[in-house]
Amino acid sequence: MRLLALSTVFLALSSAFLLYALSNETRQLEERVQAQERRLASAxxxxxxLKxxxxxxxxxxxxxxLARAIGLVQPRPAQLVExxxxFD
Amino acid sequence: MQHGVMIGPGRLAPLAGTGTKLDKRGGGSPLRSAAVAFAIVAAFSTVCGQLIRLAASGGGAFQINMSAPVATGFARPDLVDRNGRLLATDVEMQSLFADPLLVVDRDEVVEKLRRIFPDINGDELRRTLAERGRRFVWIKRGLSPALAQRVHNLGLPGLSFRPELRRAYPAGTLAGHLLGGVNIDNAAVAGVERYLDQNEIVDSVSGAVQTDRRPVALSLDIGVQHAVEDELAAAIETYRAKAAAGLVLDVETGEVVASASVPTVDPMHPEKTMDARHIDRLTGGTYELGSIFKLLTVAMALDSGQAAPESVYDVTKSLTAGRFEIKDAHGAGRPLSVAEIFVKSSNVGAGLLALEAGTQRQREFLEALGLLTPLRTEAGAVAEPMVPKRWDQIETITIAYGHGLAVAPLQFAAAAAALVNGGELIQPTFLKGGAGLKRGATSKHRAGGDGARRRVVSRETSARIAEMMRSNVAQQGGTGRRADAAGYRVGGKTGTAEIAAGGRYEPNAVIASFLGAFPMEKPRYLTLVMLFEPERTAASGGEITAGHTAAPVTRGIVERIAPMLGVMPLTTEPSR
Incomplete structure (x- = not known):
């Protein structure tokens, strides 16, 4: 009986710890996701x-x-070929 | 702590005086102990089972329910030209707001903010900040980073920033009329921007959330647009004109490659288009376009078979209709063929052709070209044509040479495109690839059309019109000689329309227009250049006619844009 009680207490405590650990991990992941999303929006x-x-x-x-200042002019028709x- | 003495290995003997008590307590109700133990085990098992279930299902979707944020603005897709060059985009900017409850010293806030924003109404702001029931008051929206930093450096309590999207037009005033503009909430107020809103190509957002939508490609080419605007601005200087407008249209697809009205407007201040001097003269006004209308009259005559290019008409006598007498200002003094009527721009000749066709036929022809019904594009409704209420013989004559019927230049250009592209009416579009308008909208606003191309003249008529247009530019004596851009086979028609004011036409106030197309062996691009009230200058040889003003501007434009559009110059005239 005592063993059973101890086992269930242990099981309950370990389950609670496991759940807390998972919950904590989820929160951390969520924070990371939010941080990434903030960085993404900022980027x-x-x-x-920049565009x-x-x-x-x-x-x-x-x-x-600027083009005119460095001496560039409109192309003359004779300067344009297919x-x-x-290269013929 | 154990109570008792050792009497054997592992066993305890109860101490005197305690045995009865222990026996009584431990063996009183074994059933009850078992029940309690069972209840405890059951409770713990339930808790464990639930914990295990929760732990095992921890990988499921994690959901947070929050109240939906209130949309404060719109995220808009980028607008790019036909080659993907940026014309409009959303950028994040800071907007300044105050929480009146947290403002400690209103006078200090107002005084310091006015040093940065002199346009702020101090009294109004002081009054607003005094309303302690309010927790949010906009002070200035869309601040540049530098201004936001200056406000931040004031360190005033109660002031905060909120990021918002603001529309930016990196090309400045380029194509400002066409782009339109947006209001403080990034919602469109005019132009193509409005098309995005009307077709739900924008997203309601709270804060500075960029849209995931693909850029919207316009039919414009930034390089061509700049060249047209630049040449028109130079023409205003050269010919001392009040305004100018220019258009480049792909006659095959209906895509508008350039659409310029000078003076230009800044899309950051779209309200300026309301000002009469800054309206978009291509779509926002209707004009009697003068002799470029003869293009339509001649096409009508040729297409119905009533005349051939060689048919001769006696234009030596003036035309009389009622109390009006129409004669050519510089008559040839001899009968002219239809081709000569076109090249010499004879009003009498055009009148004779229209009279021969008849009022009914003329009206039907213009109706088929879409010139008598409202036109709509992605940039909004085009100014409705001003059709004469009474359309008799005199109107038939005057409309033949471009007076009496006022249309928006874009609408006229779309009709003229059909005469040089093989004879099919196209829907002008400001979107790359066209089809920007929903079919319903097109059929509603384009008479008899469903958005598809519709034949309005025969291929032969179109070819003859193209030949005449080329002759008008290439031949000695043609009114469009000064439009001849070497190598690019330009064709066209001049039009000098006197402006009506106070019930009479003012001979020295004209709209000088040149409708051009190139390359004429197979026309691909149509150009329309309009100068409003040019003056007699040395550059125009003391003339204000289109042949001396709008025609040379067209040459300058074609020489610049033809290489951009991939039209190769030729040293010899190709055969059609």
């Missing part, structure tokens, strides 16, 4: 800003005067 925000920055820097209104005939 996506950064990417959006906008790149597009802003590459806008034709900015590139055209790629297939360029």
């Amino acid at each position: 996506r925000g950064d990417i959006a800003v 906008a920055d790149r597009a802003h820097l590459a806008r034709p209104e900015r590139i055209a005067p 790629a297939s005939t360029a």
Whole structure:
């Protein structure tokens, strides 16, 4: 009888501990997921800003005067040939 | 602690005076002890069983129920041009709010914030912060990181930031009219942005949550758009025009490759399009377009078989209808063929062709081209055509050369595209690949159409029109000579329309237009250039006609955009 009682107490305690450990692990995993999601959202925000920055820097209104400043001009018709005939 | 003495291995003898008590207590009710023990075991077993079950099922879905956050704005997909270059995107910005209950010194808050934001209404903010029943008050939304940092450095209690999505247009004013714009909540107010909202291509979000949606590709080409805007801005300077508009349309697909109206608007301030000077002149207004309408009149005459390009009409006499007399300003002094009527832009000739066809036929033809019914695109409704209430002989004559019927330039360009693409009417679209409009919307707004291409003139008529357009630019004496971009086989028609004001036409206030297409052996792109009220300048040889203003602008545009569009220059004229 006593053995049975002790066994059940031990079983209950170990189960409780196991459950606590699992619950704790779940919480930690959830925190990690949330942290990852925060980092992901932050990274996506950064990417959006960088994309906008790149597009802003590459806008034709900015590139055209820079190109002219280094001596580039519109191609003349004689300078354009089909790629297939360029090396004939 | 054991009570007793050892009397044998492992056994205890009860001490005197204790035996009775022990016996009485231990052996009083064995049944009851067993029952209690059983109950305890059962209870523990139940608890253990439940714990084991919970532990074993721990891998199941973990669910947290939270009240749904209130949506505070919209996450919008990126807008890109036909080559994937970015035109609009959402970026995270900080918005400043206050909790009036936590604000310690209202005057200090207002005073310090006004140093950073001079446009804040101090009295109103002070009053709002005094409302202790409120826990949330927006102060300034969409702050740049630098401004947000300055506010943060003030260290004022009761002020906090909330991240929000704000629309950014990295190309600046480029295609501003077409893109439209959004309000403070990132909801569309105009243009293609509005198309996204109307077709539910946006997500309601709380905070700065980027959308997972794929970018929406427009039909525009950023390079072509810039070239058109740049040339139009230069033309305004050169010809001292009040405004200018330009369009490049793919006549095969209906895709608008460039759509520009100068002065431009910044999509960050879409409210400016309400200003008359800044309206989108391609879609937001209707105009009598003048002689470029002769393209339609000649096509009507050729397609019905009433005339051939060689058919000759006597244009030496003026046309009289009621009290009106129509004559050519610079008459040839001899009868002209239909091809010559086109090239020399004879008003009398166009009038004669329209009279010969008749009012009914003219109306049906323009109806078939979609010029008498409202047009809708992804950027919204195009200004409705102003059709004359009375359409008699005099209207038939004037409409033949572009007066009396006012249409939006985009609508006219779509109709003209059908005359050079082999004869099929196309639906102009601002989305890559087209089909941006739902079929229902298309059929509702496009007369007799269901979004599919519809033949309006024969292939032969289309080919003849293309030949005449090329002749008008390539031949000596053609009004479009100055549009001839070397190597790119441009064709087109000029139109100089006097602007009606106070019930009469003002001869020195004109809209100079050039409707062009290239390469004319198989037209692929249609261009429309319009200059509003150009002045007589040295660059135009003292003229304000389209041949001296809009035509050379078209040449400049074609020379820049043809290489971008993959149209190869040729040194010799190809045969059709």
